[in-house]
Amino acid sequence: MRILLVDDEEELVSTLAERLAIRGINADWVTSGDAALKMVESQHYDLAVLDIKIPIISGVSLKKKIQAKRPGMKFIFMTGHGSEDDFMAGSKETGPEFYLVKPVDIKTLIEKINMALNRRRDTL
Amino acid sequence: MIAEQGIEYESALRFFGKMSASVSHEINNTLAIINENAGLLEDFALMADKGRAIDPARLKTIAEKILIQIHRADSIIKNMNKFAHSVDERVRSVDMNDLLQLMIELSSRFASMRGVTIELKRPAEPLFITTNIFFLENLLWQFLDFAMDITGQEKTVFLNADITENHILIRFSQLEGLKSAPRNTPSVTMTEGLLDALKGKLTTNIEAGMIILTLPKDINR
Numbered sequence: 001m002r003i004l005l006v007d008d009e010e011e012l013v014s015t016l017a018e019r020l021a022i023r024g025i026n027a028d029w030v031t032s033g034d035a036a037l038k039m040v041e042s043q044h045y046d047l048a049v050l051d052i053k054i055p056i057i058s059g060v061s062l063k064k065k066i067q068a069k070r071p072g073m074k075f076i077f078m079t080g081h082g083s084e085d086d087f088m089a090g091s092k093e094t095g096p097e098f099y100l101v102k103p104v105d106i107k108t109l110i111e112k113i114n115m116a117l118n119r120r121r122d123t124l
Numbered sequence: 125m126i127a128e129q130g131i132e133y134e135s136a137l138r139f140f141g142k143m144s145a146s147v148s149h150e151i152n153n154t155l156a157i158i159n160e161n162a163g164l165l166e167d168f169a170l171m172a173d174k175g176r177a178i179d180p181a182r183l184k185t186i187a188e189k190i191l192i193q194i195h196r197a198d199s200i201i202k203n204m205n206k207f208a209h210s211v212d213e214r215v216r217s218v219d220m221n222d223l224l225q226l227m228i229e230l231s232s233r234f235a236s237m238r239g240v241t242i243e244l245k246r247p248a249e250p251l252f253i254t255t256n257i258f259f260l261e262n263l264l265w266q267f268l269d270f271a272m273d274i275t276g277q278e279k280t281v282f283l284n285a286d287i288t289e290n291h292i293l294i295r296f297s298q299l300e301g302l303k304s305a306p307r308n309t310p311s312v313t314m315t316e317g318l319l320d321a322l323k324g325k326l327t328t329n330i331e332a333g334m335i336i337l338t339l340p341k342d343i344n345r
Contacts, residue, residue: 015160103159
């Protein structure tokens, strides 16, 4: 399993990647939509975890662009916002079960990743 | 006070809400980072329980990262506190540069979302203005919001304040898109009442890519 984490908060996304790696999940991270698109062009990912509010491009638009390049990829949205609009936009794309509010609990995130990929995985 | 001066209550409330929502988002981000780093410490503790050696330098780095986020949150909260207190008095004196700096910091997430930087060219001397601080903050936000949309390729808005005998001039420059902007100034309906209330004047220099806001040094005179 290989996943891509996209969030403009570098400290958040790098630490999350490290915690996933401890649990045996191979996660790369980037802090912009452009970098995410470059990564999916050159690497294979099963799933992307996207912040719904990232600079310049919205998480929803980024998902659509990634999907156009990698139709099989799965997605989970993260948000720091509790706004109804964001929830509607994000959950419309992924289903409400794949829309997480930060701070994200690592066990919940892994459950959602496994659910999205239809697989089971032991945690730490 | 707001209704008396012809400023739409809803517009003022919308501005206050927008800033508050942005600040709460920023604080939430710092908490999310602290949460991940605390979780990582917990992971290391569990690994140590299982006999894995943990590098103390790594633990120190995590503690430092947590402290950085605490300082960041503290700074965000201080800005929010200053902003919240701007409605305490109808009119008071403030250093214009401090106020511009505050608005830049409160607008930082909106700038970051657009990939824009706002730079203040700050003079050494303070430039005191006596005015309605909340109205001025609201007006500055309307201009910043507009300026961020028309920065052109440089993606930087320059701000500076200057003083004349009776006025303070605030310049928003490097607005390359001013020529082709669908409107030459921020929304008239949003700024008209604020400009009137602040006894301010707006000048647009399209060729220079600059908007100049002129305000009386003392609104009571």
